[in-house]
Amino acid sequence: MQGDKLIIDLQGLLLGIDTCVIAGIVEMESIPFLPGQKGFVSGIISLRGEPVAVAGLSAAFEASSPVAGRAPHKVIIARQSGRTLGLDADGGVLSFLWNEEIKSGRKTAKKENSFRYVEEVVETARGDVSIIDWRLIFEDTARILSTHGAGI
Numbered sequence: 001m002q003g004d005k006l007i008i009d010l011q012g013l014l015l016g017i018d019t020c021v022i023a024g025i026v027e028m029e030s031i032p033f034l035p036g037q038k039g040f041v042s043g044i045i046s047l048r049g050e051p052v053a054v055a056g057l058s059a060a061f062e063a064s065s066p067v068a069g070r071a072p073h074k075v076i077i078a079r080q081s082g083r084t085l086g087l088d089a090d091g092g093v094l095s096f097l098w099n100e101e102i103k104s105g106r107k108t109a110k111k112e113n114s115f116r117y118v119e120e121v122v123e124t125a126r127g128d129v130s131i132i133d134w135r136l137i138f139e140d141t142a143r144i145l146s147t148h149g150a151g152i
Contacts, residue, residue, distance in 0.1 A: 010063045012151040013128040023079040039144045054086035085138040
C-alpha cells in the first residue's frame with residue numbers, strides 16, 4: 001500500500017490510515033452523547049454545520065481505551081467520494097508514517113472480528129501497522145445508525 005499514513009497508537013495497537021483521505025483532526029473534551037448508543041458508534045459531531053457520525057476505534061478493534069476520561073478525544077475526519085466519518089482515537093497518540101518507512105505489506109485474513117476492518121498490515125521499524133479499511137467502518141456505522149430505531 002503506497003502513500004503516507006497517519007498512525008494511531010492505541011496502547012501498542014498501531015493503526016494506520018492514508019493521509020490522502022484525512023480532511024482534518026478535531027480535538028474534543030467529549031463526544032456528544034448519542035441516545036441508545038450501540039456497537040462502536042461513539043456519537044455525532046458537527047463539522048462546519050455538517051453532522052458527522054463518529055466511530056470509536058478502541059471499540060471497533062476491541063482494544064482498551066488508552067486514556068479514556070483523562071485526555072481529549074482526537075477525532076480524525078476521513079472523507080472521500082461523498083462519505084465522511086469521524087474516527088475517535090480515544091486519546092491515543094497520533095504520528096505519521098512516511099511512505100519511505102514502510103518495509104513491506106501483506107494482506108491479512110479477515111476472519112477474526114477485531115481484524116475485520118484491516119485492509120493490510122505493513123512492517124515498519126516501530127512494529128506492524130494495521131491499515132484500516134475506514135470505508136467498511138463507515139458502512140457498518142451507517143448500518144448501525146439506520147437500524148438504531150428499528151429494533152433490529
